Amino acid sequence: MASSRELFDDWCGIKSSSLNDSIVESLRPEVYRRLAGTMRDTIFIKVHDAWGGSALSGEPIFPPSLTRCSIYILRNPLDVATSFAHHLGVSIEDAVERMGDSSSRLGGGSRRMTDQLSQVIGSWSDHVRSWVDQPDGLTHVVRYEDMLKSPEAVFREVVRACGLPFDADRVCRAVRFSNFDELQRQELAGGFREKPSAGTGNFFRRGRAGGWRQELAAHLADQIIRSHGEVMRRFGYLDRDNNPLPYGDE
DSSP states (O other): OTTBHHHHHHHHSSOGGGSOHHHHHHHHHHHHHHHHHTOSSOOOOOOOSOSOBOTTTOOBSSOGGGOSOEEEEEOOHHHHHHHHHHHHTSOHHHHHHHHTOTTOEESOOSSSOOSBOOEEOOOHHHHHHHHHTOTTOOEEEEEHHHHHHOHHHHHHHHHHHTTOOOOHHHHHHHHHHTOHHHHHHHHHHHOOTTOOTTOOSOSSOOOOSSTHHHHSOHHHHHHHHHHHHHHHHHTTSBOTTSOBOOTTOO
16 A cells, blocks of 8 residues: 555665654655666556655655556545445544535544545545546546446457457456455455455445435535536546436446
8 A cells, every 4th residue: 555654664774653754755756766776577556645746845645767557546436435434433424524625635534643644635526637647647547337347358468558458368367366355255254454444334335336226315416526527527427417327327
């Protein structure tokens, strides 16, 4: 995980607990350079941050010179709302408010030290635009709904976008082992280390598209559409009259 406090402390040589968030942010690019300098093969790092530069130095937190490709998994924000609430252990109303907050962050916190560094997230629309419109054009967008419908085809395109050799058998195995039922089975058997302490129930909850129609109150759906309609239309979640499109729903 890119925001791992342990990773930062190990590679920076300075404990992040002794630094403020702005200084930590300015040092993160060098941490990733040091990490990459020890690797012979391509490595994959999970990122929650919005794409952007350090507030102090302006340098991109994730150096383009080290990046072969960024895989951005995009999901209908109407479904994100209920999943995000579950993940954070808050009400759906609170999750919707947070999705519209351009100052939103994850990790850090003033009350106690967490195992994650503070990460700039922004609103849902801010986050999407930060990655898909980043100036270096290194982002390959994957819609969550497309991944559910055609996992092998989508994963094949991801492999190619990363410039990795294509092996049909390995792709099939990867898809099989990342099946949602299989992920739930593994979580029940051994837990999931990235599950937040505030989260409720299993981390891998349902893994389907369109659940918002049963779970999300109409006024909250309207609020999301008002806040994020432009980006939702851009990626096929709304028609031009702001009506939700059924594509990807069960």
